[in-house]
Amino acid sequence: MTTHEYAREHTPRLQWAKYAPQVYKTMVRLDAAAGEGLDPKLRELVRIRASQLNHCAFCLDMHTKDALAAGESVERIIQLSAWEESRHFYTEKEVAALELTDAVTVLTDGFVPDEVYEQAAEQFDEAELAQLIAVIAVINAWNRFGVTTRAVPGHYQPGQYS
Amino acid sequence: MTARTTRLDAGVRTTLQAVGAAARRGLDDPALAELVQIRASQLNHCAFCLDMHLAGARRIGVSERQLDLLNTWEEAGEAFDERERAALALTEAVTVLTDGFAPDEVYEQAAKHFDETRIAHLIALITTINSWNRLMVARRIPPGSAEW
DSSP states (O other): OOOOSOOOOOOOSOOHHHHOHHHHHHHHHHHHHHHTTSOHHHHHHHHHHHHHHTTOHHHHHHHHHHHHHTTOOHHHHHHGGGGGGOGGGSOHHHHHHHHHHHHHHOGGGOOOOHHHHHHHHHHSOHHHHHHHHHHHHHHHHHHHHHHHTTOOOSOOOTTTTO | OOOSOOOOOHHHHHHHHHHHHHHHHHHOOHHHHHHHHHHHHHHTTOHHHHHHHHHHHHHTTOOHHHHHHGGGGGGOGGGSOHHHHHHHHHHHHHHOGGGOOOOHHHHHHHHHHSOHHHHHHHHHHHHHHHHHHHHHHHHTOOTTOSOO
């Protein structure tokens, strides 16, 4: 028999913020420090892209909603998982940031190629580039918390944690 | 070799250091913390981080045998106990997210050896070293460099 009901929502493995409150509070401060000085739309594209690579359902729910709230288009969010084949949806600066995001997120396969870093360094000044690298590192951290503790997606409201 | 850039926002640096300090305090096992940090740095190929944490491990008396065999801990028999093996399996699962999720059996094995507070801080430590690995590899900070 075919059922048309949705699958049941899972429960998280661990309410980690409750067991590591100091870590959680400091992560929130880290997140704010890393994001400072970057364009909100670019920031969210980077966060969505890393969350796609790391398969973080909770983070995808959160950052697609934050992107939409920041004025991002549905089309650009949809195309993001295939951005290499849909470059014309994005500016040169955004493409450089996405290339760097992919390289810095998938470290286990190699290093960050010179051409990827150089392309980013052409599009971003040194301070901005340092922030971009920090945002990529920090969303990778949230992805790891989200996936490992199996955080439940679907309930995020834009601005909920800010 | 010179760094691509040594630039890093001071707020990012100090808060990430504070996250790591809180994680290590909560895990409360300095030797295991170094094994976890070294293993993640091996997987992410972070030369600066390996140099730093191998030195840290030696300073607190982690055995040369464990450091030599860490790269192949699964096949290293009695060199690592069950608790260390559970932590290392979790480290690998949480570090290599792009190939899949963190499997139930890996998480459950870790949950057998670490209570909720410890496992939350262990996850935080794995996450923090992954962040440092990314900051150092992306900026190509040379091992031993005083400026990072």
